Amino acid sequence: MYKVLITRKLPGKWVHELSQEAEVELWEEDYPPPKSWIISRVADKEGILVTLTERVDREIIDSAKRLKVISTYSVGVDHIDVAYAKERNIKVTYTPEVLTDATADLIFGLLIAVARRIVEGDKVIRAGQWSLPWFPTYMLGKEVNHSTLGILGMGRIGQAVLKRAKGFDMRVIYHSRKRHEVEAEFVDLDTLLRESDFLVVTVDLNKETYHLLDYEKLSKLKRTAFLINASRGAVINQQDLVKILKENKIAGAALDVFEKEPIDKDDPLIQFPNVVLTPHLGSATVETRERMAEIAVKNLILSLKGERPLYEVT
Incomplete structure (x- = not known):
């Protein structure tokens, strides 16, 4: 099975759905994981699913020796070093339109x-x-x-x-x-x-x-x-x-x-x-946040299988 790291709990059934396709390691707290936690666990992961509060920089990318895809649960990607990920031939996917x-x-x-x-x-x-x-x-x-x-x-x-x-x-x-x-x-x-x-x-x-x-x-x-x-x-x-x-x-x-x-x-x-x-409520509806989780997980699975994700950052 694929090995995947998820940095935040997601609404709906989609973490469970992902667990049918991959071995999932999940940060269980409501506050963001420290960078050290991500680095200590990402080395053997082929996929990582993050949110906009986790900065995926060169240090994290270099720590992920097997990484194929970074799936972000957001429309913005300013928290990811997209250029370096592409240099490393790592796909970056996101969740536009739905929110x-x-x-x-x-x-x-x-x-x-x-x-x-x-x-x-x-x-x-x-x-x-x-x-x-x-x-x-x-x-x-x-x-x-x-x-x-x-x-x-x-x-x-x-x-x-x-x-x-x-x-x-x-x-x-x-x-x-x-x-x-x-x-x-x-x-x-x-x-x-x-x-x-x-x-x-x-x-x-x-x-x-x-x-x-x-x-x-x-x-x-x-x-x-x-x-x-x-x-x-x-x-x-x-x-x-x-x-x-x-x-x-x-x-x-x-x-x-x-x-x-x-x-x-x-x-x-x-x-x-x-x-x-207001405390960053832009996409904060039940329907939107669950749909974002669905897209982020599907982007991850499709990329791991070598297929085209729903939304890839180009």
């Missing part, structure tokens, strides 16, 4: 939550601070309908967000590495920043996008604009975002991802009532 709708749903949930101050309102009630009846100027938010949505990145998730925006009669503009045949206006980055009422970030994390949104670029947003990020935390310079919020240069932000995860209990982002924070 597109769940992530787009969350993005719109974050957008509406921060625009209409839903989380603030919930906190007011739970704290027993709703002391006055309704009055015309209480907790006014920003109308989503007919506003301008800017999408930074027009891949699968960006296009799914665009589809949802049409239901709100939003004007949609976007900036991406290339133009797409979509019902939205392609603009340069400066125009995107200047004209967006809501800026949604959906780009991959790479050398070009690391800290792409720094103080200078964030300063180009309207004071009435909101920033929404459910891609990768490091696309935004988080220290610069805190500075922008302190200076009231934007109306607010909604973030599902952060430069450091989990964020610290005393992270300055927590102090802002106009910032909505």
